[in-house]
Amino acid sequence: xxxxxxxxxxxxxxxxxxxxxxxxxxxxxxxxxxxxxxxxxxxxxxxxxxxxxxxxxxxxxxxxxxxxxxxxxxxxxxxxxxxxxxxxxxxxxxxxxxxxxxxxxxxxxxxxxxxxxxxxxxxxxxxxxxxxxxxxxxxxxxxxxxxxxxxxxxxxxxxxxxxxxxxxxxxxxxxxxxxxxxxxxxxxxxxxxxxxxxxxxxxxxxxxxxxxxxxxxxxxxxxxxxxxxxxxxxxxxxxxxxxxxxxxxxxxxxxxxxxxxxxxxxxxxxxxxxxxxxxxxxxxxxxxxxxxxxxxxxxxxxxxxxxxxxxxxxxxxxxxxxxxxxxxxxxxxxxxxxxxxxxxxxxxxxxxxxxxxxxxxxxxxxxxxxxxxxxxxxxxxxxxxxxxxxxxxxxxxxxxxxxxxxxxxxxxxxxx
Numbered sequence: 162x163x164x165x166x167x168x169x170x171x172x173x174x175x176x177x178x179x180x181x182x183x184x185x186x187x188x189x190x191x192x193x194x195x196x197x198x199x200x201x202x203x204x205x206x207x208x209x210x211x212x213x214x215x216x217x218x219x220x221x222x223x224x225x226x227x228x229x230x231x232x233x234x235x236x237x238x239x240x241x242x243x244x245x246x247x248x249x250x251x252x253x254x255x256x257x258x259x260x261x262x263x264x265x266x267x268x269x270x271x272x273x274x275x276x277x278x279x280x281x282x283x284x285x286x287x288x289x290x291x292x293x294x295x296x297x298x299x300x301x302x303x304x305x306x307x308x309x310x311x312x313x314x315x316x317x318x319x320x321x322x323x324x325x326x327x328x329x330x331x332x333x334x335x336x337x338x339x340x341x342x343x344x345x346x347x348x349x350x351x352x353x354x355x356x357x358x359x360x361x362x363x364x365x366x367x368x369x370x371x372x373x374x375x376x377x378x379x380x381x382x383x384x385x386x387x388x389x390x391x392x393x394x395x396x397x398x399x400x401x402x403x404x405x406x407x408x409x410x411x412x413x414x415x416x417x418x419x420x421x422x423x424x425x426x427x428x429x430x431x432x433x434x435x436x437x438x439x440x441x442x443x444x445x446x447x448x449x450x451x452x453x454x455x456x457x458x459x460x461x462x463x464x465x466x467x468x469x470x471x472x473x474x475x476x477x478x479x480x481x482x483x484x485x486x487x488x489x490x491x492x493x494x495x496x497x498x499x500x501x502x503x504x505x506x507x508x509x510x511x512x513x514x515x516x517x518x519x520x521x522x523x524x525x526x527x528x529x530x531x532x533x534x535x536x537x538x539x540x541x542x543x544x545x546x547x548x549x550x551x552x553x554x555x556x557x558x559x560x561x562x563x564x565x566x567x568x569x570x571x572x573x574x575x576x577x
Contacts, residue, residue, distance in 0.1 A: 162194040162272040162555060165265065169253050169281050170203045171223070173210040176429055176448065177394055178474045179301060182348075182370055183277055189548040191217040197269065199262050199284075201226055201255060222265060224258035246283065247330035253280045262287040266294070273297055273555055279304045279331070282338055295343040295558045300365075302348070302469070303355045305331035310468040310491075314402040336360035344558055346551070349495025368551050369495065371544040372477040377453075379483030379535055383460035387521055388423040389415075390459035390484070392452055392475045395431035395445075399469035403492075407465040407513075408438055414514035416442075419521055424463075427455050456482045460527075461520045464492035465513060476504070477542050480534035485527045487517045497541065503534040 172183035187196050198218045202225040204210075214221050238248045262284055266274065271294040276282055282298055308328035315321040336359035339345050345365040347353045353365045391407070393400035404426055415422050422442070426435060429448035439445040449455065456462075462479040466489055476493050479486050486493070486504040493504060500506040505520065507513040520527055540546075 162552075162559070163197070163269060164190060164194055164273040164275060164555075165197040165199060165262075165269075165271050167262065167274070167276045167281055167284055168198070168200045169278060171200045171207055171210045171214060171221075172198075173213055178370070179278065181474055182301070185371065185373065185544040186548055186551065188217060189544060190552070193552075195219050197265060197271075198222070199258060199265070201253065201258060220265075222258070222261045224255040224261065226252065226255050245334060247327055247334055249327050250280055250283055254283060259284060259287045263289075266292065272559055275299060276342075277301075279335055279338075282342075285338075285341055295555075296341070297344045297346065297555075297558075298339060298342040300339075300345060300347045300352060300356070303335070303352050303359075305329075305335050305359075306355055307469060311398055314398055314468050332359070336363065339363050344554065346554070351495050366554050368547055368554070369542060370474050370477060371542045371547045372474065372481045372538055374481050374539050374543045377478060377481035379481075379531065380453075380457050383484075384458045385423060386460055387419050387421050388425065388459040389461050389463050389517065390425045390427065390455055391463050391465075392455070392478075393428045395426065395428040395435050395447075397469075399466055400428065401432050401435060402468060403464075403466045404435055404438065406467060407463060408443065410510040411465060411513050411517070414511060415517050415521075418514075418518050422521070423459075425455055425459055427452060452478070453482070456484050459484070461517060462486045463517065464488035466492040477538055480504075480531075480538045480542075483531045483535060485520050485530045486534070487513060487520060489513070498534070498537065502530070503537055504530060 166183065166187055168183055170180065172180040172187070175181045175184055187198070190196055196218045198214060198221045200221065200223050202223050211221055211223070237251045237254065241248055241251050266288055273295050274288060275297045276284060277299045278301055285296060288296060305328050308324050308331060312321050312324050312328065315324055336356065339356065340360060340363050345363060346368050347356060347365050348368065348370050350367055353367050356363055356365055391404060395401065412424060424443045425446065426438065426444065427446045427449055431445050431447055436445055462484045464473060464476055464486060469491065473492060476486060476488065476496055480503070488504055488506055489508050490506055493506065498504050505516040507516045
């Protein structure tokens with residue numbers, strides 16, 4: 162197959178969840194298929210990332226979004242509003258990338274155009290109405306639902322209003338725009354059902370997030386027995402909220418029973434309120450080159466998320482590396498993990514603290530959970546398995562019209 166993948170940033174280095182997902186899928190796809198990549202540039206110098214991706218992609222086309230002042234975006238935002246497109250999507254719009262995508266699809270005989278994330282779905286308009294290639298949208302979460310969850314976590318009235326407005330606009334635009342694609346892929350059954358509840362005409366396949374189980378193998382017992390680990394993008398609001406919530410309402414309860422407990426907060430671009438948490442027993446690292454040494458050091462992974470969407474790669478990484486997990490329901494959402502078998506789940510601060518203390522003190526429980534969790538990721542969440550699943554979906558799409566009809570696909574329609 163010839164496949165074009167459109168992303169909001171170069172999927173390398175592997176320092177965010179979306180980048181990890183895209184990279185692992187396209188690298189494996191490229192062993193048997195031809196891959197083109199179209200991406201927005203987000204860093205001052207991405208020459209090394211570009212050179213690495215060109216090793217297995219046929220071509221990488223890029224463009225930089227001109228950030229400018231808020232006023233400079235005002236005319237474009239007004240145009241987006243008049244067209245019914247959520248205003249926030251203006252910040253991922255590049256006329257240059259739009260034109261480069263249009264040129265590529267007219268010169269290459271592509272089979273699949275795979276657009277990553279709802280914020281990039283606007284580039285569907287760069288594709289000609291007629292063409293034998295199939296249009297695919299990858300959804301890492303359902304944006305309108307994710308934004309609605311984030312509203313209570315926002316710190317200011319202005320931020321709450323902006324996020325609330327984005328949720329409302331996405332609630333109108335997202336389910337309808339998805340219908341224009343030949344195929345939609347979500348990362349969990351929960352997201353698939355949420356999308357269908359918003360637009361019953363849309364069906365979707367599910368290809369979860371994954372982990373490289375050959376790269377990540379179970380670690381020995383922790384170097385520091387009374388230590389906790391949280392990994393995430395520490396400028397991302399759900400991660401900021403999770404750590405502020407954990408350190409203020411849960412950690413003191415844990416410390417009451419385990420006085421020497423330590424917490425490691427690992428992840429790039431920590432917000433000022435996260436940096437301020439650093440103390441004798443709380444370590445804030447910022448960006449790190451390799452997360453494995455922090456798993457080696459710590460005994461229990463904590464995922465106290467209260468907002469966000471999709472499925473968390475940090476949960477799957479912990480499972481692959483043999484670190485037991487305490488998570489909120491939202492934190493492990495979309496993963497077929499069972500409380501008491503693969504991990505522990507708690508949503509109230511007192512329950513969360515109690516479950517964490519159990520894991521810190523009970524070796525047999527840790528072993529029980531980590532053995533089952535490792536088996537789960539090997540059987541269902543390895544990137545090789547997931548890439549094969551995605552390729553089967555594409556094979557079906559490109560098969561005869563009768564095969565496509567059997568999948569129950571809806572036809573795209575003009576909506577706005």
